[in-house]
Each structure stands twice: as structure tokens, then as C-alpha cells.
Amino acid sequence: MGGVFNFRFPDFSYSFLSILLEGLPFLLLGTIISGLLDQFLPARLMTRLLPRNAYAGALVSGLLGVIFPMCECGIVPVIRRLMTKGLPVSNAITYMLAAPIVNPIVAVSTMAAFRGQEPLVVMLLRLGIGFVVAVIVGFVVHNLPLKLVLRPTALADIAQSAGGSSAPSGSVGRRLWASLGVCVSDFLGMTVYFVIGAAVAATFNTAVNQEAIVPLAVNDWLATGSLMGLATVLSLCSTTDAFIAATFTMFPTIAKLGFLVFGPMIDLKLLFIYSAVFRKRFVLALALGLFVLIGLICLRIQVVFTHYAIPL
Amino acid sequence: MTLLVQRFLSAGVLMVWGAVLCFLYFSGRLTAYLHPHFHVFAVSGGIVLILLAMLVLVAPDEAALTGCAPVKSGALWKSLLTALVLVVPLLIALSASQDAYSSTTVLNRNYVQNISQLPGAQPSASVQPAAPADASLPGNDASSTDGGDQPEVRKNSKGEIQAEVVDFLYAAQLADMRQTFEDKQVEVVGQLMPAKENNPNGDRYDLVRMLMTCCAADAQPVALPVHPGAKSDLPEMTWVKVHGKATFPVVGGQKRPLIENATIEKTDPPEDTYLY
Numbered sequence: 001m002g003g004v005f006n007f008r009f010p011d012f013s014y015s016f017l018s019i020l021l022e023g024l025p026f027l028l029l030g031t032i033i034s035g036l037l038d039q040f041l042p043a044r045l046m047t048r049l050l051p052r053n054a055y056a057g058a059l060v061s062g063l064l065g066v067i068f069p070m071c072e073c074g075i076v077p078v079i080r081r082l083m084t085k086g087l088p089v090s091n092a093i094t095y096m097l098a099a100p101i102v103n104p105i106v107a108v109s110t111m112a113a114f115r116g117q118e119p120l121v122v123m124l125l126r127l128g129i130g131f132v133v134a135v136i137v138g139f140v141v142h143n144l145p146l147k148l149v150l151r152p153t154a155l156a157d158i159a160q161s162a163g164g165s166s167a168p169s170g171s172v173g174r175r176l177w178a179s180l181g182v183c184v185s186d187f188l189g190m191t192v193y194f195v196i197g198a199a200v201a202a203t204f205n206t207a208v209n210q211e212a213i214v215p216l217a218v219n220d221w222l223a224t225g226s227l228m229g230l231a232t233v234l235s236l237c238s239t240t241d242a243f244i245a246a247t248f249t250m251f252p253t254i255a256k257l258g259f260l261v262f263g264p265m266i267d268l269k270l271l272f273i274y275s276a277v278f279r280k281r282f283v284l285a286l287a288l289g290l291f292v293l294i295g296l297i298c299l300r301i302q303v304v305f306t307h308y309a310i311p312l
Numbered sequence: 313m314t315l316l317v318q319r320f321l322s323a324g325v326l327m328v329w330g331a332v333l334c335f336l337y338f339s340g341r342l343t344a345y346l347h348p349h350f351h352v353f354a355v356s357g358g359i360v361l362i363l364l365a366m367l368v369l370v371a372p373d374e375a376a377l378t379g380c381a382p383v384k385s386g387a388l389w390k391s392l393l394t395a396l397v398l399v400v401p402l403l404i405a406l407s408a409s410q411d412a413y414s415s416t417t418v419l420n421r422n423y424v425q426n427i428s429q430l431p432g433a434q435p436s437a438s439v440q441p442a443a444p445a446d447a448s449l450p451g452n453d454a455s456s457t458d459g460g461d462q463p464e465v466r467k468n469s470k471g472e473i474q475a476e477v478v479d480f481l482y483a484a485q486l487a488d489m490r491q492t493f494e495d496k497q498v499e500v501v502g503q504l505m506p507a508k509e510n511n512p513n514g515d516r517y518d519l520v521r522m523l524m525t526c527c528a529a530d531a532q533p534v535a536l537p538v539h540p541g542a543k544s545d546l547p548e549m550t551w552v553k554v555h556g557k558a559t560f561p562v563v564g565g566q567k568r569p570l571i572e573n574a575t576i577e578k579t580d581p582p583e584d585t586y587l588y
Binding site for chain 2: 006008009010011012013014015016017018019020021022024025026028032177180181183184187188189191192195196199201202205206207208209210211214234235236237240243244
């Protein structure tokens with residue numbers, strides 16, 4: 001005992017189960033919504049509702065979480081289904097990244113967790129950076145060939161639905177049975193990745209001695225990077241992660257912001273869940289790109305706030 | 313045939329997950345895993361999964377349920393693999409988990425010994441600070457004592473104040489709350505760990521409670537230093553009841569709680585082992 005890595009299987013099992021128990025109901029909710037969307041959302045409705053311009057569409061998609069808040073565990077099956085219903089992939093990814101952050105529940109929990117630590121500023125920055133980053137990613141994805149972004153199976157689903165074969169049809173009862181099939185299929189498919197991600201997260205959050213990261217707090221660059229890395233490892237829910245972030249009192253606020261924005265977009269379990277829909281290379285590029293982009297934004301904010309003597 | 317097997321596999325996996333969620337909830341073990349706010353989601357999820365499993369079994373139309381196959385290509389071995397990945401780790405973890413962390417993980421997580429590191433925490437219901445709520449805000453100066461009534465406290469039969477570990481961390485920063493405890497005999501329950509710092513003689517301990525924000529994965533150990541003046545024979549992480557005098561010496565320019573002249577006795581774990 002006392003090293004950086006101290007693994008104990010019962011502790012791993014305990015943490016692993018707690019992550020599964022916390023996230024699974026929300027994953028299930030996401031897949032139920034996914035099944036209902038598949039059978040009851042008219043094809044192309046999303047494209048008719050969203051602006052035709054892809055960039056304007058990404059901007060609107062970044063705010064959809066305000067109306068349709070979803071946590072990061074449940075959102076992937078939903079966006080996969082929305083893509084087959086005509087939602088452009090760039091808009092779907094923007095919604096996927098933004099909704100777990102840009103929503104009223106997260107706003108309230110962040111304010112509560114950071115009371116006494118500039119709660120309004122932290123909350124506005126968190127939601128603002130989350131929105132901006134998600135929209136930027138949407139813009140980038142819009143300019144990428146879909147075959148670089150989506151797994152062949154997801155691509156085939158979209159192509160199939162574009163041919164009109166997945167349009168809702170039949171009686172309500174028959175569509176309910178069909179939505180059950182979609183829900184179960186999505187649930188089983190997504191949960192495999194969730195289980196693997198939870199196992200990796202549980203290994204790190206029980207076996208790694210967290211004192212090892214404390215020396216990193218003294219430098220803004222290292223502090224921001226290390227807390228974003230920690231967010232990846234801990235794989236917390238976006239509605240409650242602020243309560244953990246607020247406890248890193250020795251870390252600068254910008255590092256906590258990095259934790260709060262990066263964590264809901266990329267963590268160990270999400271890396272695996274994303275892999276159910278997106279190509280592995282895209283997922284890795286997305287993780288790396290978000291790490292750099294969010295890190296640089298947070299560090300830049302520190303400079304601006306310091307320049308104008310705004311407390312942070 | 314393949315579709316039939318897949319249908320049973322899907323239903324079986326859903327049934328196992330639903331049963332595990334419901335079992336943990338109805339056996340009371342869920343309290344060790346999730347914050348009470350999440351219990352309703354877990355049991356609801358379990359019930360829905362069991363219902364889904366039954367619906368998959370009785371679904372009238374095989375064609376309508378082709379989506380039930382975990383892998384649409386229909387390869388049976390992939391369905392079997394999926395079912396194994398979903399069920400085996402869950403059941404192994406369920407049997408291996410001891411519903412609590414050992415000292416290994418507790419030591420891997422930094423002890424919280426200053427309430428400013430716990431912005432989401434609240435004093436226990438047994439001791440409520442009389443000071444305005446805002447005085448508890450991290451970063452605020454809580455040295456003022458004017459105006460507040462004495463907080464209500466719970467006492468044992470010996471007249472000792474019964475409090476939680478986290479209350480002493482608050483008291484270190486809240487003057488009104490500190491007055492309630494300072495130089496008084498107190499009784500606190502927690503898990504015994506050797507002190508990590510300033511313990512050359514091995515006769516100092518930390519009384520540890522885990523504080524859960526959301527689930528056990530994010531639980532943090534909150535520690536109250538205890539100085540009994542003699543070594544204890546009890547093993548690490550034993551649940552103990554500590555009786556002693558609450559003091560608040562200045563360490564590093566800050567008041568820190570310390571239970572002096574402590575006696576340590578083994579006790580049963582509290583009904584709820586976590587603080588929230």
C-alpha cells in the first residue's frame with residue numbers, strides 16, 4: 001500500500017456496480033425514447049423543424065438540451081435514432097455533446113455545488129463553453145465525409161431510412177411492439193459498451209492513488225489537463241459532477257471548468273458507448289480534439305479574466 | 313431457430329439485470345451503492361427491465377421483434393457473446409462486492425479534513441448550526457458569533473454530545489457551532505484508520521466516514537483526527553464509537569478539529585454507513 005496503483009477486486013466490484021446502477025436507468029430511458037422515436041417520429045420531421053442551413057442547425061441543436069435535457073448515458077441511442085429520422089449527423093453530434101451540459105438541471109446543480117465560489121460565473125461559463133465547443137464540433141463534422149464519422153452499421157441504418165423503409169407504419173399496437181424491439185436492441189447494444197466503460201472507470205477510481213495528481217495543481221496548464229483527465233477516469237454523471245469538481249479546492253477554477261465541460265462530453269464509459277455508433281478513429285480524434293479545444297478555451301478565459309480583474 | 317434463441321437470450325439478459333436492480337433495492341443493499349435520490353430510478357429501471365423481458369417473450373410477431381436480436385446480422389455466437397458480457401461481469405461483481413470499500417480504496421482517495429473541500433455537504437440532522445446558512449459557505453468568514461442562538465444538540469445517556477464526523481469539520485470554521493463542541497465531551501461513530509500525518513508514535517487515528525454525492529464511485533472519505541494517547545488493537549476500518557473531548561487547535565493557520573483523551577470502543581455499523 002502507498003504506491004500509485006493498488007488494485008483490490010472487491011472494491012473494484014463495488015465501484016463497478018455502483019456506476020452501473022446509477023447509469024443504467026438513464027440508459028434504459030434513452031433506449032425507450034429511442035424506440036418510440038423510431039416508430040412514432042415521422043421521418044424528416046427533424047429536418048423540417050431545424051434550420052435548413054447546417055451551421056444554423058448546429059447552433060439550434062446546441063440549445064435543444066434546454067427543451068429536451070438528456071444525460072450523457074442516455075443520449076447516444078437517442079441521437080442514433082434521430083439520425084435515421086433525418087437529423088443531420090453534425091447536428092446530432094452537437095446535440096449529443098451539448099445536451100448533457102446545456103440544460104436546466106445542470107445549471108441548477110452547478111450553482112448549488114459552487115455556492116461561495118462564484119456560482120453564477122462558473123455556471124454561465126460551463127454552459128457557455130459547453131455550447132460553443134459542441135457547436136464548433138458540429139461545424140467540423142459537417143465538413144467531414146460521413147464514412148469517416150459513422151460506423152458502417154450506423155451508416156447503413158441512415159441510408160436505409162433515407163430510402164423510406166423505416167417510416168412509421170401500421171397500427172399503433174404494432175408500432176409499439178416494434179418500438180419494443182428497437183428499444184431492447186439498442187439497450188443490449190449500448191449496455192455492452194457501458195459495462196466495459198464502467199469496468200475501466202471503476203479500476204481507475206478505486207486503484208489509483210489520487211494524491212498522485214495533487215502536485216499538478218500548481219500549474220494552470222497541468223492543473224487543467226489533469227482535471228480533464230480525471231473527469232475522463234471518474235466518469236461522473238453531468239448532473240452531479242459539479243459537487244465533485246467543487247471539492248478540488250487546491251485547483252484553479254479554470255481547471256474545474258475543464259473538468260465540468262470535458263467530463264460530460266468524454267469519459268471512459270462514453271468512449272465505449274460512442275464506439276457503438278461512431279468509428280473508433282473518430283471517437284479518438286473527438287476525444288483528443290475536445291481535450292485540446294476545451295483546455296485552450298479554459299486557459300484563455302483565465303487570461304481574459306485576469307486582464308479585466310474579474311474574480312474567478 | 314436463431315431468432316428464437318436470440319429472443320430468449322435477450323429476455324434472459326433483461327430479466328437478470330432487472331432482477332439484480334430489484335434485489336438490491338428490496339434487500340436494502342442499494343443504500344450502500346446509491347444516494348437515496350437515485351433509489352427510485354434504480355428500482356423503476358429494474359421493474360421496467362423485468363416487464364420488457366416478459367414482453368419480449370410474449371411478443372406476438374417475430375418479425376416485429378427482429379430488433380430484439382442484440383446483433384442484427386443474426387450471428388448466434390455474437391448474441392451469446394453479448395449476453396455473456398452483459399451478465400457474467402454483473403453477477404461476478406455482485407458476488408464479489410462487499411458493499412463497502414476497504415482501506416485500500418479509502419487511502420487511495422484523499423481524506424477530506426477541511427469543510428471547504430465539501431461544498432455540497434451539510435451538517436448532520438443531530439446538530440444544526442444556529443448561524444445563518446450563508447455563514448457555512450466556503451470562503452466566507454465565519455468568525456462572527458453575534459446574534460445566533462445555541463444550536464440544538466443530541467446527547468447520550470452520559471451527557472456527551474452525539475455528532476457526526478462532518479459536524480466537527482463544520483465546527484472548525486463556524487464559530488457558533490464550534491462553541492457547541494469546544495472542550496465538551498462528545499461521541500462520534502466512524503471507521504478507524506491510523507493517522508496519515510503527524511503520527512510518529514502510531515497512537516493517532518483518523519475517524520473516517522464516507523460521504524456520497526451520487527453513488528459509491530464518487531464517495532469521499534471525511535476524516536476526524538482522534539488522539540487516544542494509546543495504541544488501539546482494533547484493525548483498520550473497524551466501526552468504532554469514540555468518546556473524548558472536542559478541541560480545535562490551530563494547525564497551519566487554521567482551526568482543525570481533534571478529539572483528545574479519546575476512548576475507542578468497537579461498535580456496530582450505523583444503519584446508514586454513508587453520510588450525504
